[in-house]
Amino acid sequence: MFEFKLSDKVRSLKPSSTIAVTGRALELQRAGVDVVSMAAGEPDFDTPxxxxxxxxxxxxxxxxxxxxxxxxxxxxxxxxxxxxxxxxxxxxxxxxxxxxxxxxxxxxxxxxxxxxxxxxxxxxxxxxxxxxxxxxxxxxxxxxxxxxxxxxxxxxxxxxxxxxxxxxxxxxxxxxxxxxxxxxxxxxxxxxxxxxxxxxxxxxxxxxxxxxxxxxxxxxxxxxxxxxxxxxxxxxxxxxxxxxxxxxxxxxxxxxxxxxxxxxxxxxxxxxxxxxxxxxxxDSSAFIASAREQFRRRRDRIVSGLNDLGLPTPLPQGAFYVMADTSRIHASELEAARIILDDARVAVVPGTDFRAPGRVRLSYATSFENIEKALGRMGALLSVSAR
CATH class of the missing domain: 3.40.640.10 (Type I PLP-dependent aspartate aminotransferase-like (Major domain))
Structure with a gap:
């Protein structure tokens, strides 16, 4: 079989961790596993x-x-x-x-x-x-x-x-x-x-x-x-x-x-x-105002919920992401993200490629129902690990 050499430039390129986590969550969902994805940075609203x-x-x-x-x-x-x-x-x-x-x-x-x-x-x-x-x-x-x-x-x-x-x-x-x-x-x-x-x-x-x-x-x-x-x-x-x-x-x-x-x-x-x-x-001012207010409610809920779980999370001023300190779950953010996905069935993005050690990113560009479900599952995970 012919073996070709890829360029040094492309071999040094790291794949997006966000896309990788989202892909893994989709694979589990296609296999019938109920996964709450908090990984992708994509509004869940329909185009106006x-x-x-x-x-x-x-x-x-x-x-x-x-x-x-x-x-x-x-x-x-x-x-x-x-x-x-x-x-x-x-x-x-x-x-x-x-x-x-x-x-x-x-x-x-x-x-x-x-x-x-x-x-x-x-x-x-x-x-x-x-x-x-x-x-x-x-x-x-x-x-x-x-x-x-x-x-x-x-x-x-x-x-x-x-x-x-x-x-x-x-x-x-x-x-x-x-x-x-x-x-x-x-x-x-x-x-x-x-x-x-x-x-x-x-x-x-x-x-x-x-x-x-x-x-x-x-x-x-x-x-x-x-x-x-x-x-x-x-x-x-x-x-x-x-x-x-x-x-x-x-x-x-x-x-x-x-x-x-x-x-x-x-x-x-x-x-x-x-x-x-x-x-x-x-002309999308009404759509933007409505979406922003829904994101605000979701932000307030996920930040308060994560802090209540003992996962320190600063309150963001914009966008639709939070950065949670997951050292209570594991010192490595990579391992913490794996545990959260495998054991709690919640997909989050490790902070490694963001240069945010000890933290994971959660996107709240998802429904209030999914946020509540994710918080509940992570709470159950933490309860088990504390025993």
């Missing part, structure tokens, strides 16, 4: 009806062909209007690109920006894909740790200490996956000043901007527009994860480079989904 109707209309009108690589003009214009209306930011359509999900926009940005050995500062705990993308593009991820005691807020002084002559960019994610942290104005201003002072790019992932409970969303691009690439998308706010629409706005030269990369890889995002995204971004 007016968004689906826009997709049907696009299909009926024959809008099913290739589009410009950077996205249809109507969507880019809608995105510009959204930024001005909701974020106080002014962009031209030429400064906007549409991709197959926010993940592709990030991927394109890192490959457009980084040369081998270039460093990218990433606050931790972080979304598992940031450091992997940076490394895959030839860069070096540099973690700046945050702590649960202060809600995982970012210390600009720690960011400043991490800057070296090789630093090219700073990644921000607010509200954050996996911690739910929301950075305030003082923090954002300080990081923006660092970027301007040192000539760095800020890559800000604002995918969860509409899912904030106890604070206001503020984009760092307000303070350093020429130094900021803003990433967003339709997945979380409008329950459109499978539609795969992401977008980015920022310096036009960087956007052109990202378009060139996308043009040689996937070309345009799905044409019908782009028209659906126009409808979603233009």
């Amino acid at each position: 009806e007016h968004v689906k109707e826009a997709a049907y209309a696009a299909i009926r009108a024959g809008k099913t062909r290739y589009t410009p690589v950077q996205g249809i003009p109507e969507l880019r214009e809608t995105i510009c209007a959204k930024f001005e209306r909701e974020n106080g930011l002014t962009y031209s359509p030429e400064q906007v690109t549409v991709s197959t999900g926010g993940k592709q926009a990030l991927f394109n940005a890192f490959f457009a920006l980084l040369d081998p050995g270039d460093e990218v500062i990433i606050p931790a705990p972080y979304w598992v894909s940031y450091p992997e993308m940076v490394a895959f593009a030839g860069g070096v991820p540099v973690a700046v740790d945050t702590q649960p005691e202060n809600g995982y807020d970012l210390d600009p002084a720690a960011v400043a200490r991490a800057i070296t002559p090789r630093t090219r960019a700073i990644v921000l994610n607010s509200p954050a996956n996996p911690t739910g942290a929301v950075y305030g104005e003082a923090t954002l201003r300080a990081v923006a000043e660092l970027a301007v002072k040192h000539g760095l790019l800020i890559i800000t992932d604002e995918m969860y901007e509409h899912i904030i409970y106890d604070a206001e969303h503020l984009s760092i691009a307000r303070f350093a527009p020429e130094h900021t690439l803003t990433i967003n998308g339709a997945s979380k706010a409008y329950a459109m994860t499978g539609w795969r629409i992401g977008y980015a706005a920022g310096p036009q030269a960087l956007i052109r480079a990202m378009n060139a990369i996308q043009g040689q890889s996937t070309s345009n995002a799905n044409s019908v989904a782009q028209w659906a995204a126009v409808a979603a971004i233009q």
Whole structure:
């Protein structure tokens, strides 16, 4: 049998732990095992009806062909209007690109920006894909740790200490996956000043901007527009994860480079989904408000429930995740996640790849019933282990 060699680059790439846990939970469910999945970061609400109707209309009108690589003009214009209306930011359509999900926009940005050995500062705990993308593009991820005691807020002084002559960019994610942290104005201003002072790019992932409970969303691009690439998308706010629409706005030269990369890889995002995204971004305020209130109730319940079980869990300000200290179950978060899945039949994500030792991530983007069931099963597990 012919044996071929995979590249060193791809062999060094780690698979997503979130996807791995979700896949394992699905395997058990297909085998007839009753598993409560608290792993996937996917709203459990259906896509709004007016968004689906826009997709049907696009299909009926024959809008099913290739589009410009950077996205249809109507969507880019809608995105510009959204930024001005909701974020106080002014962009031209030429400064906007549409991709197959926010993940592709990030991927394109890192490959457009980084040369081998270039460093990218990433606050931790972080979304598992940031450091992997940076490394895959030839860069070096540099973690700046945050702590649960202060809600995982970012210390600009720690960011400043991490800057070296090789630093090219700073990644921000607010509200954050996996911690739910929301950075305030003082923090954002300080990081923006660092970027301007040192000539760095800020890559800000604002995918969860509409899912904030106890604070206001503020984009760092307000303070350093020429130094900021803003990433967003339709997945979380409008329950459109499978539609795969992401977008980015920022310096036009960087956007052109990202378009060139996308043009040689996937070309345009799905044409019908782009028209659906126009409808979603233009008018979904009622849907967003309803979803946010349901997420708030779920957040309050799961945080209080986990703390009552003796699993210390900070109250997140945004997104739909909590980070629970599982040292009571096992010192290793990997082993704790395995025990919770195998013995309690609850799927959670170990904090290992998030750079969150001793903790697991639970997503409350699921029904109140599932949250109660998960808490009950974990409570029973802890009762047995305490005997």
